[in-house]
Amino acid sequence: MATQNEELATLSDYKYGFKDDVKYTFRSRKGLNAEVITELSHMKGEPQWMLDFRLKALEIFNKKPMPTWGGEINLDFDEITYYTRPSDKTEGNWDDVPADIKNTFDKLGIPEAERKFLAGVGAQYESEMVYHSVQKHLEEQGVIFLSSDDGLRQYPELFREHFGKVIPATDNKFAACNSAVWSGGSFVYVPKGVKVEMPLQAYFRLNAEGTGQFERTLIIVDEGAQVHYVEGCTAPTYSRDSFHSGVIEIIVKKNARCRYSTIQNWSNNVYNLVTQRAVVHEGATMEWVDANLGSKLTMKYPSCYLVGEGAHGEILSMAFAGPGQHQDTGGKIIHGAPNTSSKITSKSISRAGGRASYRGLLKVYKGAHGAKSSVVCDALLIDDKSRSDTYPYIEIDEDDVTIGHEASVSKVGEDQLFYLMSRGLSQEEATSMVVSGFIEPLVKELPMEYAIEMNRLIALQMEGSVG
Amino acid sequence: MVPVLEIRNLHVSVEDKPILKGVNLTVKQGEVHALMGPNGTGKSTLAYALMGHPNYTVTAGQVIFKGVDLLELEPDERSRLGLFLAFQYPVAIPGVSVANFLRTAINSRRRAANPEDKGIPIPEFRKLLRAKLDLLQMSHDFAGRYLNEGFSGGEKKRAEILQLATLEPDIAVLDETDSGLDIDALRIVASGVNMLAGPSLGVLVITHYQRILNYIKPQFVHIMLDGRIVESGGADLALHLEEQGYDWVREKYPEKAEN
Numbered sequence: 069m070a071t072q073n074e075e076l077a078t079l080s081d082y083k084y085g086f087k088d089d090v091k092y093t094f095r096s097r098k099g100l101n102a103e104v105i106t107e108l109s110h111m112k113g114e115p116q117w118m119l120d121f122r123l124k125a126l127e128i129f130n131k132k133p134m135p136t137w138g139g140e141i142n143l144d145f146d147e148i149t150y151y152t153r154p155s156d157k158t159e160g161n162w163d164d165v166p167a168d169i170k171n172t173f174d175k176l177g178i179p180e181a182e183r184k185f186l187a188g189v190g191a192q193y194e195s196e197m198v199y200h201s202v203q204k205h206l207e208e209q210g211v212i213f214l215s216s217d218d219g220l221r222q223y224p225e226l227f228r229e230h231f232g233k234v235i236p237a238t239d240n241k242f243a244a245c246n247s248a249v250w251s252g253g254s255f256v257y258v259p260k261g262v263k264v265e266m267p268l269q270a271y272f273r274l275n276a277e278g279t280g281q282f283e284r285t286l287i288i289v290d291e292g293a294q295v296h297y298v299e300g301c302t303a304p305t306y307s308r309d310s311f312h313s314g315v316i317e318i319i320v321k322k323n324a325r326c327r328y329s330t331i332q333n334w335s336n337n338v339y340n341l342v343t344q345r346a347v348v349h350e351g352a353t354m355e356w357v358d359a360n361l362g363s364k365l366t367m368k369y370p371s372c373y374l375v376g377e378g379a380h381g382e383i384l385s386m387a388f389a390g391p392g393q394h395q396d397t398g399g400k401i402i403h404g405a406p407n408t409s410s411k412i413t414s415k416s417i418s419r420a421g422g423r424a425s426y427r428g429l430l431k432v433y434k435g436a437h438g439a440k441s442s443v444v445c446d447a448l449l450i451d452d453k454s455r456s457d458t459y460p461y462i463e464i465d466e467d468d469v470t471i472g473h474e475a476s477v478s479k480v481g482e483d484q485l486f487y488l489m490s491r492g493l494s495q496e497e498a499t500s501m502v503v504s505g506f507i508e509p510l511v512k513e514l515p516m517e518y519a520i521e522m523n524r525l526i527a528l529q530m531e532g533s534v535g
Numbered sequence: 536m537v538p539v540l541e542i543r544n545l546h547v548s549v550e551d552k553p554i555l556k557g558v559n560l561t562v563k564q565g566e567v568h569a570l571m572g573p574n575g576t577g578k579s580t581l582a583y584a585l586m587g588h589p590n591y592t593v594t595a596g597q598v599i600f601k602g603v604d605l606l607e608l609e610p611d612e613r614s615r616l617g618l619f620l621a622f623q624y625p626v627a628i629p630g631v632s633v634a635n636f637l638r639t640a641i642n643s644r645r646r647a648a649n650p651e652d653k654g655i656p657i658p659e660f661r662k663l664l665r666a667k668l669d670l671l672q673m674s675h676d677f678a679g680r681y682l683n684e685g686f687s688g689g690e691k692k693r694a695e696i697l698q699l700a701t702l703e704p705d706i707a708v709l710d711e712t713d714s715g716l717d718i719d720a721l722r723i724v725a726s727g728v729n730m731l732a733g734p735s736l737g738v739l740v741i742t743h744y745q746r747i748l749n750y751i752k753p754q755f756v757h758i759m760l761d762g763r764i765v766e767s768g769g770a771d772l773a774l775h776l777e778e779q780g781y782d783w784v785r786e787k788y789p790e791k792a793e794n
Contacts, residue, residue, distance in 0.1 A: 482589065487626040490586050491640040491698060492614040492647070501639060505630030505681070 082335055082362075083528060084176065084302035088275055090168045092194070094153040098278075099146040102126060105248055108151045112217055112251070115224070125237035125247030132241040138427070139365040139394040143339050148280045148311050150249045152194035158215045160201045169193050176302065178271050185517055187266035188213045192283055193273050195251040206264060212257040213268055216284045219255025226257065230286055234317035234345050234373075242341040242367075246282045246315040253283030253314065258293040258324075267296040267329075267515060272312075274303035274338065280311040287317070289324040289352075296327040298518065302362070305335040309364065312338055318346035320354050322376065327355040331518060333525060334362035336392055342368040350376030350405075357513060359386040360395050361525055369427060371400035374408035374436075385414040386510050388529055389422030389454070398428035398445075398459075403469075407438040412445075415507050419450035419530075425457040426475075434465040442472040448506045449479045450499065500530045538564045538601045538617060538705040540585075540737065545596035547577075547584045554580045556762035557596065564705050564737040569748055569773060572759035573781045578741045579623060581759075582710040586620040587613055601705070615647050619704035621695040623711040627683040633694060634664060634678040637701050644702075667700045671727045689720030696727040706737040713747035725750030745777040758784055761791035 094111065096104045102123055109119040134141060159165050162179050173179060173191050182189040188202030190213070197215030206213070212223065220227045237247035254270050274281050289295055303310060312334065320326045326346065334340055340363040346354040356370035372381025383399035401410040416424035426445045447456035458475050480502045488498035504511075504523055511519045540562045547555035554577045562568050572578055584591040585598065587610040598605040605613055628636065642654040655663075664678055673693060683691055692712055699707050709728065713721055728751050732738050740751055748756075748770075756772040757764045758781075765788050766772060776784075785791075 481626070483626050484628060486586075486588050486610060487622065488628065488636075489610040490614055490620050490622075491636075491702065492611050492643045493640060494611050494643065495609070497639065497643055498611075501631055501636070502628060505628050508630030 082305055084333065085305040085335055086175070087304035088168050088172055090154060090166070090275060092152055092154055092276075093156055094151070095149055095276075096151040098149050100126065100129070100148070100150050100245070100249060104150055108249070108251065111153070114220065117228070118220065121232065121237070122248050125244050128237050129241060129244035129248055132244055134241060135367075138367045138396045141339060141341075141365065143309055143311055147278055147308070149276070149278060150280045150282070151251060152276060152279055153196055154193045155196065155198050158197045158200045158218055160199070162199060165191075165198050169198055172273060172275070173199070173271065176271065176273070178269075181269065181517065185266060185515070186269050187264050188268040190215060190254045190270040191273070192252045192270065192281070194275060194279060194281060197252045197254075200254075202268070209262050210259040211262060211264060212255065214255045216253040216255045216286060217251065219286065223255070223257070226288070227255065227286070230288055230317065230319055232317075234319065234347050235315050235343050239343060242313045243315055243343045246284060246313050246343070249280070250282045250284035250315065252281075253285040254287070254297070255285070256287040256295065256297060258289045258295045260290045261292045263294040264296070267298045269298045269300070272299065272301040274301075274310050274312065274334070277306040278308045278310060280313070283314045285314065285316045287326065287328070288319045289321060289326045291322045292324055293321075294325040296329065298329045298331070300331045300333065302333050303335045303338055306337050308337065310338045312340045312342070314342045314344075316342070316344040318354065320346055320348045320352040322349045323351040324349075325353045327357065328370070329357040329514065329518065330359060331522065331525070332360045332362055332366065336362065336364050338363045340366040340368065342366070344368065344370040345373065346371065346381070347373045347375055348379040348381055351378045352376065353380045353382070355382040355384070356399065357384045357510070358397065358399070359510075359522060360397050361388045361529060363395075364392065365394045365396065367396045369398050369400050369429070371402070372410065373402045373404060374410065375404045377405045377407055379405060379408045381408075381410040383412045384510050384513055385412070385426070386507055387414075387416040387424045388526065389416070389418045389424040390529055391420040391422060394423045394425070396425045396427055398426045400429040401431070401441060403432040403436040403439040403441065405436055408436060409440040411441065412443045413510065414445040415510055416447045416456060417450065417503055417506065418447070418454035418456050421453045423455040423457075425459065427459040429461045429463070430471070431463045432466050432469050432471075436466050437468040439466065440470045443474070445475040446506070447477040448503065449477065450503070496530065500527055503530060538737070539599075540618070540706045541599045542585075543597040543599070545581070545584065545598060546594045547580055548592045548594050549580065549590060553594070554762055555584065558759075558762070558764055560757060560764060562706055562737045562739050565734045566755065567732055567738045567740070567751065567753045568755045568757065569740045569742060569753035570757050570759060570764075571742055571745070571773065571776060574743055576759045577762040578743075578759055579710050582620055582708050582741055585613075585618065585708060586610055611643070614702075614704075615644050617705035619699055619702060619707040621692075621699060621707060621709040621712050623714060625683045625691045625695055627681070627686075629681055629684050631682050632679050633682050633697070636682050637664060637698065640698075640702060664701065667697060670730060671697055671700060672723070673697060688715040689717070689723070692716060692720065692724045693727065696724055696731070700727070700731055704736070706739070708739045708741065710741045711743065712740070713742055713744060721747060722750060745773050748773045760784055760788055763791065765791065
């Protein structure tokens with residue numbers, strides 16, 4: 069039996085690495101400055117308050133230092149193209165989407181998935197949503213599912229009331245960057261008591277080299293309502309780095325329920341620096357399912373601010389770090405009200421020199437009595453070259469709390485492989501099986517279609533992983 | 536031709552320490568052999584070496600299985616050729632159900648035989664697995680449990696026998712399958728083996744104690760001492776051990792007993 073550390077092949081071909089030769093309507097000059105921002109804001113026909121917001125955010129971005137923790141960011145901000153406009157309008161019918169772009173989403177299976185099991189789809193290509201549609205019956209119940217640009221145009225008051233409130237531009241350097249140059253993303257409003265049974269899906273595609281994508285998503289789930297939002301993302305592989313920095317703001321009102329699932333599969337030249345946060349009100353539940361398989365570096369810590377009594381927050385985080393990848397992921401839970409509860413489950417896999425870090429914050433404010441939380445972080449190392457780190461921060465200012473924290477690091481054992489191989493599985497199949505078993509508790513939380521997709525992606529990641 | 540496992544003058548070291556010092560043994564499909572001996576004489580080493588565990592280094596000798604040089608093959612290839620090892624300490628694979636595992640194992644075999652194979656259809660697999668569970672009087676719920684995770688000693692051994700029943704090898708080595716079992720569990724496991732033993736399966740039962748041989752009747756009994764088989768005989772040899780213990784063997788082969 070060849071030892072696992074030998075002959076570690078490079079990652080199998082990234083399946084989504086194809087690129088299109090698309091004629092863009094507009095592509096801004098490289099770099100981020102007031103001129104670029106003013107130009108894109110005018111092009112979008114935005115109100116003055118939004119332009120002011122953007123320019124203020126630019127100042128913040130320029131002032132804020134780079135984070136001194138997390139991953140290594142060797143990104144030349146002046147070499148990025150911050151705004152690329154693929155078409156002038158978000159269509160509600162795939163046939164109206166420019167053929168090249170529609171072709172891409174066909175290859176990614178989006179229209180097909182929409183027909184089969186989705187309540188609505190948004191598709192973003194570079195900086196703009198090229199397609200956005202929601203099922204008629206949901207629209208009739210008052211469900212809004214639009215691109216954020218259309219949300220701002222069509223529901224200016226609702227939009228302005230919540231925009232930038234959960235994540236202000238001052239939050240961190242990348243949130244400031246997004247606030248300055250945001251474009252696309254989804255605007256979702258689910259009215260009181262409406263339960264959207266099937267998922268809404270947004271799909272993000274980066275195509276051109278050295279491009280930035282800064283989608284901005286705002287989700288408002290009104291009292292007693294329910295929604296599951298799923299995002300997926302891919303890009304072609306280039307030698308030059310691209311930059312994705314989304315901001316996702318979610319408001320879960322009293323007794324409402326929101327689940328936000330991410331299957332992140334960027335190519336290995338994308339810096340993925342994302343801020344995601346939900347404010348969770350009385351009796352409401354927020355669940356983040358965050359799977360990071362792609363990108364060069366991901367820094368992303370979905371957060372729940374439990375501000376109402378009895379609010380519940382859950383974060384399921386899964387990271388897969390292969391050659392040249394660093395996944396710095398985890399989550400944050402803030403208990404700011406009595407009898408709130410939370411759970412963080414993190415599973416990371418590192419192989420062939422990849423690095424996975426769990427970074428989490430659990431904070432309980434004084435007065436949040438009866439708060440309950442459990443944090444479980446498990447890391448699986450496939451070989452000796454790979455790395456796993458855990459940075460759990462716990463700050464408890466209240467005495468009446470129940471907190472549990474467990475962390476484990478395991479290696480795929482020679483004995484496990486030998487056992488499985490003695491039943492006829494090849495070494496690769498055996499390794500894959502140990503890995504899929506490791507993430508099973510998380511995958512089973514996904515709707516079936518995504519669970520299948522996830523297992524397939526893991527198998528692809530594992531292909532050629534052993535000699 | 537009947538499948539034969541032929542072990543010739545096998546020498547095996549673990550971390551440069553010689554453990555097996557020239558084992559000769561032939562097991563044919565349809566036969567039941569028992570390999571007995573005191574602890575630490577190399578019985579389990581033989582089992583692991585036959586299956587190809589990377590920590591067990593063959594320094595001399597040959598193993599021919601179905602006319603193929605077994606030692607040239609990886610463990611998965613040995614398995615697909617028709618060799619099976621029931622582990623003394625089965626390994627837990629968290630998150631992988633017994634059913635998922637067995638289906639993958641069956642599909643690996645099918646794909647090795649025919650790269651175009653699409654795998655066993657799920658309804659067919661379910662039927663097969665249910666039949667095997669029924670044969671071994673095991674609950675159908677067992678299929679949904681994570682492999683060996685949180686299993687009792689008896690459940691682990693029964694899971695091994697379920698795998699044996701499902702994968703249908705030509706020759707099975709049962710490594711101390713009786714260890715850690717109470718008498719009821721032992722009886723259940725042994726009756727499973729008896730159901731499977733027959734013209735299409737050869738069995739090598741490795742055991743320290745005679746008691747499993749009250750339930751599984753071997754035609755051939757071998758005694759191992761210090762890495763060699765020193766006595767071979769019929770079922771009566773096991774009875775002799777039962778009455779006399781291993782001391783007479785040590786006395787008969789003093790130079791081996793000292794090591």
